[in-house]
Amino acid sequence: MPKINYKSNEFLVFLVIVAFVIVATASYPGFFSIPTLFDLLRNGIVIGIFAIGVLLVLISGGIDVSFTAVAVFALFTTTLTVKQLGLDLPWPLVFLVSVLIGMGLGLINAVFIAGFRLPTLIVTLGTLSALRGFLLTFVGSQLISNVPPSMQQFSRLVIVRGTNAQGFFYSLPWAFAFLVGVVVLTWFLLTRTLLGRNIFAIGGSLESARRIGINVRLTQVFVYAYVGGLAGLAGIIHASMARVANPFDLVGLELSVIAATVLGGARLSGGYGTITGTLLGVILIVMVNNSLILLGIPSTWQSVVIGALILLGTGLPSYQAKRAARKAG
Amino acid sequence: MNKSGKLLISVAAAAVCVAGIAGVQAAGKKFDITTIVKISGIQWFNRMDEGVKKFAADTGNNAVQVGPAKADAQLQVQLVEDTIARKANAIAIVPFSVAAVEPVLKKAMDQKIIVVSHEAASIQNADVDVEAFKNNEYGEHFMKALAKCMAEKGQYAVFVGSLTSESHNQWVDAAIAYQKAHYPNMELVGSKNETADDQQQAYAKTQELLRAYPNVRGFEGSASTDVAGIGLALEERGMADQTCVVGTSLPSIASQYLNTGAVDMISFWDPSLAGYAMNKLAVKLLDGEKITDGMDLGLKGYEHTSLVGKVVYGQAWVDVTKDNAKDYPF
Numbered sequence: 001m002p003k004i005n006y007k008s009n010e011f012l013v014f015l016v017i018v019a020f021v022i023v024a025t026a027s028y029p030g031f032f033s034i035p036t037l038f039d040l041l042r043n044g045i046v047i048g049i050f051a052i053g054v055l056l057v058l059i060s061g062g063i064d065v066s067f068t069a070v071a072v073f074a075l076f077t078t079t080l081t082v083k084q085l086g087l088d089l090p091w092p093l094v095f096l097v098s099v100l101i102g103m104g105l106g107l108i109n110a111v112f113i114a115g116f117r118l119p120t121l122i123v124t125l126g127t128l129s130a131l132r133g134f135l136l137t138f139v140g141s142q143l144i145s146n147v148p149p150s151m152q153q154f155s156r157l158v159i160v161r162g163t164n165a166q167g168f169f170y171s172l173p174w175a176f177a178f179l180v181g182v183v184v185l186t187w188f189l190l191t192r193t194l195l196g197r198n199i200f201a202i203g204g205s206l207e208s209a210r211r212i213g214i215n216v217r218l219t220q221v222f223v224y225a226y227v228g229g230l231a232g233l234a235g236i237i238h239a240s241m242a243r244v245a246n247p248f249d250l251v252g253l254e255l256s257v258i259a260a261t262v263l264g265g266a267r268l269s270g271g272y273g274t275i276t277g278t279l280l281g282v283i284l285i286v287m288v289n290n291s292l293i294l295l296g297i298p299s300t301w302q303s304v305v306i307g308a309l310i311l312l313g314t315g316l317p318s319y320q321a322k323r324a325a326r327k328a329g
Numbered sequence: 330m331n332k333s334g335k336l337l338i339s340v341a342a343a344a345v346c347v348a349g350i351a352g353v354q355a356a357g358k359k360f361d362i363t364t365i366v367k368i369s370g371i372q373w374f375n376r377m378d379e380g381v382k383k384f385a386a387d388t389g390n391n392a393v394q395v396g397p398a399k400a401d402a403q404l405q406v407q408l409v410e411d412t413i414a415r416k417a418n419a420i421a422i423v424p425f426s427v428a429a430v431e432p433v434l435k436k437a438m439d440q441k442i443i444v445v446s447h448e449a450a451s452i453q454n455a456d457v458d459v460e461a462f463k464n465n466e467y468g469e470h471f472m473k474a475l476a477k478c479m480a481e482k483g484q485y486a487v488f489v490g491s492l493t494s495e496s497h498n499q500w501v502d503a504a505i506a507y508q509k510a511h512y513p514n515m516e517l518v519g520s521k522n523e524t525a526d527d528q529q530q531a532y533a534k535t536q537e538l539l540r541a542y543p544n545v546r547g548f549e550g551s552a553s554t555d556v557a558g559i560g561l562a563l564e565e566r567g568m569a570d571q572t573c574v575v576g577t578s579l580p581s582i583a584s585q586y587l588n589t590g591a592v593d594m595i596s597f598w599d600p601s602l603a604g605y606a607m608n609k610l611a612v613k614l615l616d617g618e619k620i621t622d623g624m625d626l627g628l629k630g631y632e633h634t635s636l637v638g639k640v641v642y643g644q645a646w647v648d649v650t651k652d653n654a655k656d657y658p659f
Contacts, residue, residue: 291537294537
């Protein structure tokens with residue numbers, strides 16, 4: 001049993017989540033129920049996979065804002081290709097294509113970041129804009145509402161289905177298993193492999209990592225390819241579940257995802273971040289986003305609430321750290 | 330280019346002229362009318378182009394449609410400049426930004442070029458503007474359809490793309506006002522739900538509405554993706570048959586939900602008719618006719634137009650259910 005650090009971001013976010021659930025349940029008793037849980041889990045799948053990718057980049061000392069463009073590029077190109085060629089690929093193959101496209105696009109980031117050693121924010125801002133422009137200009141700007149049958153079939157696969165008092169369904173889609181898979185894989189990678197330790201090391205101090213003989217470039221190439229692959233996966237899951245491939249989708253979600261990750265304690269300066277924290281951050285953001293009608297909060301206030309949470313979530317731990325340092329000093 | 334090539338072109342040109350003259354013998358004079366749209370190549374304006382081409386074929390006028398390759402106010406202004414330089418008789422324009430085209434349209438009017446606009450009711454420098462419908466009438470028509478589907482009772486919710494979108498809010502406000510005046514057993518729940526023209530948000534908001542108000546059975550969407558998101562959420566819950574969904578959308582976006590019954594009716598206006606109507610009004614003005622209140626443009630939905638200032642309003646919304654969705658392939 002790991003010891004709980006009561007001063008950590010994770011614990012703080014956890015407390016906020018508990019408080020939020022209590023308030024929501026008090027104002028609407030039906031909030032605390034399985035259908036609500038399933039709705040929130042379903043709406044957290046795509047943002048969750050994105051956040052795991054962002055976590056990896058933040059740990060490695062970089063920042064990636066291009067992943068939404070990578071995702072929409074991968075999902076749209078994949079859907080369009082499968083449709084144009086008239087292939088009846090099973091969904092796992094369709095997903096694989098999208099993941100590979102995502103990885104390929106992630107490698108573009110890697111070339112600039114690991115190859116030319118350019119700042120990550122600048123590079124990914126550039127690829128965000130370039131990829132989206134390229135997609136809309138050369139690939140297509142019309143949404144595909146009749147996605148391939150195998151993708152539609154995927155959207156109907158459910159792990160559990162229940163019926164509420166009125167006889168209507170609520171369900172947890174199989175897509176959720178992908179989030180679980182990504183979490184397990186990334187956890188294993190970060191905590192049980194040398195590569196994972198290297199990612200932490202280059203994020204902590206690039207120079208020190210280099211001096212102890214870590215291949216910084218190779219590690220960075222891996223990070224950006226991995227994030228690209230995750231973005232491709234999240235994108236195709238998004239398109240399958242919505243049963244539409246919309247080239248205007250997803251871009252604009254970057255900030256919410258980065259906010260979730262930072263809320264969960266990942267440091268923008270690199271070298272630190274946990275999967276638990278990231279998932280808690282995702283839960284909080286998704287819950288706030290999906291409970292405003294319930295609480296009667298106008299949607300314009302939503303961004304104010306999220307902004308305030310970020311300031312609180314990042315400000316408080318840093319204040320505590322300073323106080324601890326003063327005490328020690 | 331060699332000689333025979335030139336000869337071929339002259340012959341072809343002559344043939345086109347003869348054909349053109351033969352076509353307009355009845356009307357007397359052949360006009361040069363250029364329709365300038367916001368952007369070329371998208372389905373909406375491809376459909377409008379069909380209307381313009383049909384007008385050219387029906388009347389023999391030289392009517393063509395052009396548009397910038399990307400949505401950019403400045404590129405559209407350049408196209409207007411080009412059209413003025415070519416000394417066209419009339420310009421029909423769907424402005425990307427009304428403010429951006431006002432100066433150049435004034436220049437056109439100063440040179441006695443007739444200007445007809447569309448989707449620009451507030452425009453200054455145009456002889457006449459044509460709108461498919463009055464926003465409040467369009468909104469009321471949604472409420473009538475929703476009430477009919479819900480047997481005039483029960484809770485309903487409304488969606489807009491953005492709280493700052495003028496047309497979306499006018500549609501929804503008119504619908505709510507009509508409900509309050511005519512259907513006392515219906516009740517609006519929640520405020521206007523904002524979806525940012527994003528299907529995923531319409532989906533999530535629908536889920537949330539169903540949690541907060543388990544008895545909500547009616548939904549009205551405004552952005553084209555709203556009804557798709559609403560329809561998906563209802564379909565997943567197996568509520569398609571018990572609920573009523575109406576809203577502005579396009580068959581290409583909503584037909585899969587129309588087919589399953591998750592969405593009951595969508596409406597839009599047919600750009601090909603709007604394109605045809607603009608050109609027709611331009612010819613009327615060129616022939617020296619006056620635009621009058623109640624005039625019949627001879628097009629579906631434009632039979633009893635009303636004139637307010639210089640804006641001609643039709644009632645040209647098209648209602649699409651699963652039975653006629655395939656007639657509108659855009």
